[in-house]
Amino acid sequence: MATHTVLPLSAVKSHVTTLFDSLKDDSTVYVSKHGRIVAAFWPLAFVPETVRSAYSSPHADLPTLTATEIGRNGPSDAISKAERGLPTVVGRDGRIYGILTRATAPQPATVPDPAIVGAKSDALLDFQRNNPDATIEDIMAFSDDLDADQQHAGRFELDLVPANIVSDAAVAADIGKWISGGSEVEDVVQMAFRLLKVTITMATTHDGVKETTMDLTTLKRAELEPGPTLIVKGDYYITPRARVLSGEKLVAEAKKAAARGQEREAARNLTAARAVFIDALTDRPLPDPGVMWHLGSLALEVGHTAEAAQWFNYSLGWDVVCNYYTFPEDLPERRERAARPRRRRSRRR
Known part of the structure; x- marks a missing residue:
């Protein structure tokens, strides 16, 4: 602990x-x-x-x-x-x-929630049924993971309710600056923010099974009202490195151009990098915290602190949500992983 x-x-x-x-x-x-x-x-x-x-x-x-x-x-x-x-x-x-x-002050220790204890017991039974050859060490490691996920999930809840970070007006002002600079992805950005805010807020402020909206690919199809997706239990998608590599290179080129005093070229490269990261973010239904972190860092690069705070907030908030739930799109991969014996993961690096 x-x-x-x-x-x-x-x-x-x-x-x-x-x-x-x-x-x-x-x-x-x-x-x-x-x-x-x-x-x-x-x-x-x-x-x-x-x-x-x-x-x-x-x-x-x-x-x-x-x-x-x-x-x-x-x-x-x-x-x-x-x-x-x-x-x-x-x-x-x-x-x-x-x-x-x-952060706020850590919460004092409390009596374990019977519902959480019962859910852990059910998860252990399911693991043993799905892994009949698992050793005692495998079972203990799985149990430790459950405890770690529960601790992990609660750490940011009170601080990462999206509405409490920055005002919508301040974020909208930053997005307006991108539009003035020639960005053509800001309609997608605004819809992504609304979708992330609804999903993370619901997942971190309500108990029980959640039914909410989360399919970022609908934004590319110009569907302004994405349909509901049932959150059940698990992971987020990891964007292939090649998808964000070109965005990273554009940011690096922008910084070099700025150092040479070529401000227009720097601005063009940053706007292009933003489009690359937004394209990567909306390529699959569920978002990648790393891509959102890139977008927050890029916003900081141009002085958009309100927008940056929003991206960082959603990056960390989505990571919290994903330690509670599994999404239907993830289930085939998770079933395949569950069929293999689990090893203890070190929390230290």
Whole structure:
């Protein structure tokens, strides 16, 4: 079971070694300001898998808060951004250690929910029926995964209700700037935001089986009102690397052009990169957190902080949802995986 500690903002800089040691040990570090919890450093296991993959790309230059930066300048600027819905990955010596997000005080321990206990028991029975040759170690690893998923799913719930991050008007203003710059995908962006907001809000604020809307491919077919999809239990789609590679390269070229003073060329490349990422996001019914993270980082690159906060929010929020539910489109692949014995996954990297 992961633990947590609390550091006042003024103490983080002088305790940077302790901070990263805690993340390495799978411990969350909450940050308080004026006696109130405002942010948290979460360990690596809480960074969405495809966001981690994005940081491994040689073409992606995504924002990272390093131990050196914290030790030299302190974390105040990064904490303030996190409070406004702008999280950042944290790292040391070229490795990702976790993520800094806004946060509220951790909830005290409670008596286990009988419904959760019963659901876990049913899942264990199903696993044993589907894997008759599973060893005790396989069964225990599966049980640990269930506990980890439950803990993981609850960590952002109170902070990632989409309406609480930024105003719709501020996001619309940022989208308007893209339109003025010649972007032709903003109708799809606005529909994707509405769809993500409805789905994540319903999934994180209601109990029981959810029936909601989620099929991003309908946006490419200009269906303004996508039909409902039943959320049952599981994973998100992982976009093939080739789909986002061209977008990463365009962003890299834009930064080079900006460094040469070629602002128009830089703007064209960033707009083209946005179109590539939106195309990748809407290529399958369920979104990829890593692609949404790219879109948030791209929005930051052009100073669209409200839109960036929205993309980061949905990236992390969707990852939370996917630790609760499985989607019908995933079931064939999940059945195939369930037929193979499971091995214990380490939450430390």
